[in-house]
Structures are given as C-alpha cells and as structure tokens.
Amino acid sequence: MGLFKPDNVELECASCKRTPTELGMAFFAEEGQTPDEYVWENEGTLDRLTGLFLCDECYIHWGMPSSPGAGWKATSGNLAALRMVHRDFGTWRPS
Numbered sequence: 001m002g003l004f005k006p007d008n009v010e011l012e013c014a015s016c017k018r019t020p021t022e023l024g025m026a027f028f029a030e031e032g033q034t035p036d037e038y039v040w041e042n043e044g045t046l047d048r049l050t051g052l053f054l055c056d057e058c059y060i061h062w063g064m065p066s067s068p069g070a071g072w073k074a075t076s077g078n079l080a081a082l083r084m085v086h087r088d089f090g091t092w093r094p095s
Contacts, residue, residue, distance in 0.1 A: 005040040009051040014074045015058035016093050023055050047074045057094040062086060 020035035029038040046053040
C-alpha cells in the first residue's frame, strides 16, 4: 500500500458506472484496505485524473482495449475512441 487516493476523486467504471464497492473489490483488498484503495493501487485501466476505469466485465465486453507502452487507461481521449467504435458504449450493463 503505497499510493493514496485523493479524497476529491470518485472512482467508477466508465461504462457501467459501478463503484469499486459495488463491484465487490473488497474481496481482493488486503486487510485494512478499502475497495477504492485497492482499485487506486492495482487497476491498470484507471485514469487517476478522473477516477474512471473499466471493470473486468466491461473491459472484456468492449474488446479488451489496449495501447502500446503504458497500457490502455480510461482517459477522455481513449473513451471517445471507444464511443466512436462502439456506439452503445455507456449504455450496456452487465447482467
């Protein structure tokens, strides 16, 4: 546990809008770690400026987007590109 999430950043999946708690991230968190802290420290798609990421279900549903180098992050530019390819982005919800 080395990275600290600022209090003013709310975390949610950019597609289904679920929070780390709603996604059950507490299951993966270490003792004393909140679901938000777990996502902040471990989620590869997290854009730390906006707090947006893709949960596993949405990441797989949208074709596992990738980028060379630093990897795919849920930045505004990458999300806009997903919306261009997938017109229903943001409306699909896992069952």
